[in-house]
Amino acid sequence: MSRRCELTGIAVQTGNLVSHSNIKTKTRFLPNLCNVTLISDALQRSVRLRIAAAALRSVEHRGGLDAFLLKARDSELSQGALTLKRQIIKKQAEAKAA
Template identity: 80%
Template sequence: MSRRCELTGKAVQSGHLVSHSNHKTKTRFLPNLCSVTLISDALGRSVRLRVAAASLRSVEHRGGLDAFLIKARETELSQNARILRREIVKKTAEVPSAA
C-alpha cells in the first residue's frame, strides 16, 4: 500500500533536516494519512478510502464526497476513486433534477 492520498494525490516528499550549524541530513516527510469512511449521497452507500487529513477539509469545503469527485481531475485520483467518480457521474446523469 503506497503512502499516497486517494483523493488529492498527496505523497511522500523528501528533503533535509537542517541543524543550527547548517548540517543537513536526508529525511522523508510523510503525509498524514487516515482511513475514513465517506458517504456518497448519489450512490447511497459508504466508501472506505485512505486520505490525507487535509483533504478531508477539502471534501467538506466542496460540499461532500460527490461534489469533490465530480470536480477533481482524474489524474490525481487513485484507481478506486476513479471508479467511484465514474459511478457517481453516471448516477447523477440518470437522475433528472426537479426544477
C-alpha cells in the same frame, strides 16, 4: 499500500533537516493519512478511503464526497476514486433522464 492520498495525490516528500551548524541530514516527510468512511449521496452507500487530513477538510469544504470527486481532475485520483467518480456521473445521468 502506498503512502499516497487517494483523492488529492499527496505523497511522500524528501528533503533535508538542517541543524543550527548547517549540517544537512536527508529525511522523508510523510503525509498525514487517515482511514475514513465517507458517504456518497448519489450512490447511497459508504466508501472507505485512505486520505490525507487536509483532503478530508477539502471534502467537507466542497460539500461532500460527490462534489469533491466531480470537481477533481482524473489525474489526481486513484483507480478506486476514479471508479467512484464514474459511478456517480452515471447515477446522476440516470436521475436526469428519469
